[in-house]
Structures are given as C-alpha cells and as structure tokens.
Amino acid sequence: MSLQFNATGDFSRLVSPLTPEIKAPVNASFDTHGTTVIAVKYRDGVLNVADRRATAGMSIMYDKSEKILPLDDHTLVSISGSFAKAIEIARYLRHSFKYYTRSQLQPMSLEGKLAEMTKALVQNIPMALQGIGTFVPVLSAWDEQAGEGKIYFFDPMGARFESSDFGAAGSGSAPIRGSFDYITRTKGPFAEMDLQTALRECLILLDIAADNDAATGGYAKIAPSAKAVTKDGILNLNEGELQRVLDEMQTGNTPQSLNVRAERVEADAPSN
Amino acid sequence: MYSPYDFNQSIAHRAEYVEERLKSGMPVVAIAYDEGVLLLTLKKTQRKVFEIYDQLMYCALGNQADVEAVRLASIDFCHAEGFSRSPDDVSIQRLVGFTLSPPLKRAFGDPMTSPNVLRAIFAEIGKKPENDQFFVLNYDGEFSTHSNFAVAGGTEGAEDSMSELLKGFTSTPDLSNAIARAKDAIRAGLAYRKGSDDEDDDDRSNDGNDPLTEALENATFEAAILERNTPRESKFRLLKSEELN
Numbered sequence: 001m002s003l004q005f006n007a008t009g010d011f012s013r014l015v016s017p018l019t020p021e022i023k024a025p026v027n028a029s030f031d032t033h034g035t036t037v038i039a040v041k042y043r044d045g046v047l048n049v050a051d052r053r054a055t056a057g058m059s060i061m062y063d064k065s066e067k068i069l070p071l072d073d074h075t076l077v078s079i080s081g082s083f084a085k086a087i088e089i090a091r092y093l094r095h096s097f098k099y100y101t102r103s104q105l106q107p108m109s110l111e112g113k114l115a116e117m118t119k120a121l122v123q124n125i126p127m128a129l130q131g132i133g134t135f136v137p138v139l140s141a142w143d144e145q146a147g148e149g150k151i152y153f154f155d156p157m158g159a160r161f162e163s164s165d166f167g168a169a170g171s172g173s174a175p176i177r178g179s180f181d182y183i184t185r186t187k188g189p190f191a192e193m194d195l196q197t198a199l200r201e202c203l204i205l206l207d208i209a210a211d212n213d214a215a216t217g218g219y220a221k222i223a224p225s226a227k228a229v230t231k232d233g234i235l236n237l238n239e240g241e242l243q244r245v246l247d248e249m250q251t252g253n254t255p256q257s258l259n260v261r262a263e264r265v266e267a268d269a270p271s272n
Numbered sequence: 273m274y275s276p277y278d279f280n281q282s283i284a285h286r287a288e289y290v291e292e293r294l295k296s297g298m299p300v301v302a303i304a305y306d307e308g309v310l311l312l313t314l315k316k317t318q319r320k321v322f323e324i325y326d327q328l329m330y331c332a333l334g335n336q337a338d339v340e341a342v343r344l345a346s347i348d349f350c351h352a353e354g355f356s357r358s359p360d361d362v363s364i365q366r367l368v369g370f371t372l373s374p375p376l377k378r379a380f381g382d383p384m385t386s387p388n389v390l391r392a393i394f395a396e397i398g399k400k401p402e403n404d405q406f407f408v409l410n411y412d413g414e415f416s417t418h419s420n421f422a423v424a425g426g427t428e429g430a431e432d433s434m435s436e437l438l439k440g441f442t443s444t445p446d447l448s449n450a451i452a453r454a455k456d457a458i459r460a461g462l463a464y465r466k467g468s469d470d471e472d473d474d475d476r477s478n479d480g481n482d483p484l485t486e487a488l489e490n491a492t493f494e495a496a497i498l499e500r501n502t503p504r505e506s507k508f509r510l511l512k513s514e515e516l517n
Contacts, residue, residue, distance in 0.1 A: 002379040002388075003372070005344035014352040092355065098506070099351040102323050103344055266504045 009104040011096035012119065017088045019123065036172030036209040036216040037067055037078035039140045039151045040180075040190040041165055042198035045230035046140035046149035048078045049202040051172070051210060052224060053217030063222050070267035072097050073233045074142040075113060080170035081135035081156075085127065089120045089135065110143055114152060114160055121158035128156045138167045140229050149229060165190055172209030172216035179205055196258045199226060199237065203246065204254065219246040228262065235262040286380065286387045290411050291427070293389045297333030298491065299425040299434060299461030302393045302418075304404045305450035308507070309395045312454035312495040312516075314487055321496040323508035325350035325362050327397045329496055333424060334390030334411070342372060342390060342409075359505065364396035368407040368415050377413030387411065391424045397498035397507055401444075423457060429468060430461040451495065451516060459484040493517075 006013045034055035039048045050067040053060055068078045069090040077093070079086035096116055100108045108116070117139060127133030139152045151163040166180050183201055184190065190198055203224070210218040217224070223246055226237035238261040245258050300313040300320075311321050311331045320339075321331045324346045332339045349371045350362045379385055394407040406422035409415045423434040434457040441453055462483035493516045498507040 002382075002385060003341050003345040003375045005341060005348050007344060011351065011355075014348055015355050095351055095355040099347065102325075102351075103347045105319070105322075266502075 006103075009100040009108075011092075011099045014099075015092075015095075016123070017092040017120065019127065034083075034215040035067060035080040035170030036176070036206055036213065037080055037138055037169050038173075038176075038202050038205055038209075039078060039138050039163075039167045040198055040202060041149050041151060042190055042193050042195055042228070044149075044195065045142055045228050045235075046076070046151055047195065047198050047202060047226065047228045048076055048138070048140055049199070049206055049224055049226045050078050051206060051217040052222050053215065054083050055215045060217075063217055066225055068225050068227045070227070070229075070234045070265060071113070072107075073267045074144065074229060075267075076140045076227055076229045076234060077117075078138045078140070078169070079135055080137075080173075082127075082133045083135075085124060085133040086135040086137065089124070089137075092120065093117065110141055110145075110150070113141070114139065117152075117154065118158040118160055121154055121156060125157060136169045138169050142229050142231055147231075170216070172206075172213035175212035176205050176209045179208060195228060195235075195262060196260065199260060200254065200256075200258050202226070203242075203249065203258075207249070219250065226260075227265070232264070234265040234267045236265045237262055282383045283381070286383075287412070290387050290389050294334060294391055294411075295426045296465070297391070297426040298487075299423065299430060299458050300331045300333060300393050301434065301438075301454040301457045302331075302395050302406045302422040303438070303445065303450040303454050304401065304406075304420050305445045305447050306401070307447070307501055308497045308499045309397050309404050309406075310447065310450045310454060310495060310497050311393065311395055312451065312458065312493060314458060314491040315494040316491050319494070321494050321510065323496070323506070324367075324394070325354060326359055326505045327498060327507050328362070328364060328367070329395050329498055329508055330392060331424075331496075332390050332392035333426065334392075335388070338388040338390040338411075339392070341388070342376075342392060345372065345375075346394075364394055364405050364407050368394055368409055372409060373413040373415050375413075376409070376411065380412040391426075393422050393424045395422075395498060397500055399500075401500070421457075423461070425461045426465060427468070430464040433460045433464045434458075436460070447497065451511075454495070455484065455493070458487075462487050 037050040039046055048068045052065050054062040054065040071077055071093050077090055097108050134156045137154055141150050143150045151167045153161050153167045206224055210216040223239050223242040228235040241260040298314040303310045311329055313320050313331050322343050324330050346367055349367055354362045379388055388411045390411050392409045396405045398404050406418040407415050408422050408424055421438045423431050425431040437457050437460045466483045495511040495516055497509055
C-alpha cells in the first residue's frame with residue numbers, strides 16, 4: 001500500500017460534521033428560534049449585527065454567545081436556530097475552506113463556498129425534520145470578482161437566495177422585516193450609508209426586535225456583536241465602545257454619529 | 273523462487289534508481305530564526321515550498337508526482353485531525369512518524385510499485401522557540417529530527433557540506449541573517465554537486481565560477497516562513513522576491 005490521498009480538495013471525503021442519528025418523534029416544522037441576526041450592505045461592504053442570547057425553550061442558556069462567525073478573511077456567517085449545530089457547521093466550513101485552499105493551492109470561489117453551505121444544510125435535513133438541530137445561516141461575503149459585498153440567506157433545506165440590500169434571520173427578524181423598507185424609503189438605501197450610519201440603523205432595528213421578541217437579547221447588560229466584511233477583510237466593532245453608545249441609547253437619545261472603532265480581525269485564510 | 277539475495281538485490285536496485293534521480297535535485301535548507309522558522313530552496317518552474325497546516329510547512333526535492341502525493345497526504349491527515357480533535361493535536365511527530373514514514377517504507381519495499389523519489393524537510397513552529405522542530409524524511413521512510421537547522425540535498429555529500437557550514441554558526445539569527453546563511457548552505461550543496469559532477473571532466477570543476485550564480489541563471493529562490501508572533505492561526509507566509517534579494 002502506498003500513500004493514500006484525496007486530490008479533490010473536498011473536505012467531506014475526509015470527515016463530516018457531528019451528526020447524531022436520533023430517532024425522535026418527527027416534528028416536521030422548520031421554526032427557527034431564539035435570535036435576531038441582521039446583515040445590511042453599506043458603502044464599503046456588509047455589516048452584520050446580532051444579539052448574543054442563546055435560548056432553550058423558555059430558558060436563557062447564555063447571554064454572551066457569538067453568532068457572527070468569520071469563516072475566512074472575506075466571509076462571515078451569522079447564525080440562527082440550533083446553536084450547537086450552527087457552531088459545528090461553522091467550524092466544519094472554516095476547516096473545509098482552509099483545506100481546499102491549502103490542498104488545491106487556490107482559494108475556494110464564492111460559488112464554491114455557497115455550495116458547501118448548501119451541502120451542510122442538506123446533510124442536516126434529517127435532524128431538522130426531527131424538530132431539533134434546525135439552523136438558518138445568513139452568509140455575507142466580499143465578492144472579489146464583482147468588487148462588492150454580497151448577502152445570501154438560506155432556508156433549512158439548503159435553498160440559497162441572494163438579497164440585494166439586507167437580510168435578517170431568527171425569531172426576532174419577522175417583527176422588523178417592514179422596518180428595513182421603511183428605512184430605505186425614508187433615509188435612502190443602506191448601500192449609500194457609511195459604516196457608522198448603517199450601524200446606528202441596525203442597532204435601532206435590533207432594539208425593536210428585542211422589544212418584540214422574548215428570545216432576542218436586549219442591550220441592558222450585554223452589547224450585541226457587530227462585524228463587517230470588506231475588501232480589506234473582516235472588521236470587528238469594538239464591544240466597549242458599542243456599550244457606550246447603547247448606554248446612551250437607553251436614555252432615549254440616539255447619537256447621530258456613533259464613532260465606534262472598527263478593528264481588523266485576522267480570520268485566517270491560509271496565505272497560499 | 274524469491275530468495276533473500278533477490279530481496280537485497282531488489283532493494284539495492286531501487287535505492288540506486290532513486291539516488292540517481294535525486295542526485296541533481298536542488299538543495300533545501302531549513303533554519304530557525306529568532307521569530308520563526310525559514311525554509312529556502314531554488315526552484316526552476318514549479319512551486320516547491322508549501323503550507324501543510326497552521327504551524328507546519330514542507331519542501332521536498334524529487335519527482336513532482338511523489339512530492340505532491342506526500343504533500344496531499346500530509347494535508348489530509350492534518351486537517352482531518354485538526355477538525356476531529358483540535359489544531360493542537362496536529363504535530364510534526366504524528367505526521368511524519370506515523371502517517372508518512374510507514375507507508376513510504378512499505379512502498380519502497382514493494383518490488384511491484386515504482387519507488388517514490390523524494391527527500392523532504394518538514395518544519396513546525398512551536399509556541400516557544402525551543403519547540404521549533406524539523407524532520408527530514410527520506411524516500412525509504414527513514415526520518416531524522418533536528419533543531420536549529422536541517423538540510424536535504426541530492427546526495428549525502430552535498431548534505432554533509434551544507435551541515436558543516438551551518439554548524440559553524442552558533443548564534444540565533446534574525447530573518448535576514450537566516451536567509452543569508454541558507455543561501456550560503458545552498459551554495460555549499462551546489463558546490464559539492466558541481467565538484468562531483470566534474471570528476472571526469474577537469475575543465476569545469478576549477479572554472480572559478482560561483483555555483484550559486486550559475487544555478488541562478490535558470491532558477492530562482494523560493495522561501496517561506498512560519499511566524500511565531502502573528503495573530504493569525506495560519507503562521508505560513510511565502511516570502512516575496514524582494515525580501516529574498
């Protein structure tokens with residue numbers, strides 16, 4: 001026997017995400033729960049804002065969960081639904097993109113990354129059908145070829161939709177759906193806003209979502225997380241400074257310009 | 273009947289076949305410097321220094337297909353392990369010692385396969401400088417471990433002259449010093465090759481030309497580093513040509 005290797009760059013031929021086989025009563029509803037994640041295209045890329053509450057039924061499990069996950073230097077995924085499953089898939093995709101880049105000596109195309117996400121969702125259908133483990137991602141990417149940010153949302157079956165301006169997922173997204181349109185009609189499209197202006201609108205939207213949805217965490221104790229994907233990589237909006245702005249917003253006074261520092265995050269695309 | 277004599281003969285023939293093909297291979301040098309580890313070689317056309325995993329890189333001389341097979345098998349192992357357990361469980365010892373060496377040995381001993389033609393250096397950067405390690409892997413599965421520096425060349429003689437030169441340096445270099453030392457070691461390896469090539473041909477051996485300058489007529493330097501103090505998980509970076517000259 002000589003050395004065995006996989007020449008395709010397809011990570012799923014080596015490993016697959018943890019998928020327990022559970023024979024539970026079938027509950028074929030695709031209700032997602034417990035979150036609000038928002039993605040909007042602003043002038044220099046795509047901004048994602050998410051609350052940090054993880055729930056299980058009526059319990060708040062954790063108020064500091066991170067739902068905006070960098071997959072590489074030009075891709076962010078915001079997750080709603082089953083936290084365990086979503087984190088596992090994000091970990092799988094990060095490794096899968098790295099594996100492809102290193103073995104094939106070229107980065108995976110954006111279409112390729114979207115197909116990987118669809119594959120992960122399709123593999124998850126049995127768990128979703130059993131009423132557990134459904135997760136719904138919103139994927140934001142900087143499209144090098146088009147030179148612009150892109151937003152894609154998915155359904156639990158793996159269907160992919162491209163959104164032209166904004167996307168949202170989670171139980172808190174329904175109450176604010178119309179507000180996106182209200183903002184674009186009254187204040188102009190998000191795509192013309194700078195980062196701070198877009199952030200301001202998103203924080204207000206998230207606040208409204210938290211007011212209307214018990215499973216979406218408010219601002220009182222923990223600041224939501226905010227990240228952006230741009231031509232130059234992933235930016236993280238400083239948590240301390242977000243908290244300062246939010247404290248001010250709690251008094252009913254939303255500042256016009258937020259001035260929240262955006263720091264570059266190393267999201268680790270291999271440098272081949 | 274296949275006798276022990278035939279086995280020895282067959283192994284010797286295979287080794288001879290491989291050594292003959294490795295003889296003209298470009299030398300590879302690995303050096304630990306204050307903030308990382310460096311791999312440097314000469315390439316003609318194909319890329320030769322590769323990232324294997326967050327903290328691992330690789331460079332080999334030999335047949336392109338065999339170099340690729342070992343590279344891909346290494347990447348497979350590291351990523352499967354890094355995902356199933358954790359990146360901290362991926363180590364150069366596990367990769368070279370258990371994943372690569374035994375199948376290479378089996379392939380070398382199997383008279384029905386074509387032998388792998390390859391000699392490789394693997395480099396791993398540790399969290400602390402004392403944990404930086406190099407493994408040199410041979411076509412027959414033999415491997416050796418090194419700290420501070422490691423060399424791989426077409427012949428034992430070339431490797432010896434490279435090692436001799438590098439042993440002379442005792443201080444830990446910075447990156448630019450490490451590059452200079454690596455180039456000197458490459459020159460020493462090439463000089464040995466030139467000397468032995470010209471045994472029957474006295475015209476060239478004492479022509480006084482620098483063997484490295486001669487080699488650079490149809491080859492270029494290729495080098496990569498693993499950087500300890502980068503915030504990235506992926507420590508690998510290919511050096512740009514302006515950093516090498």
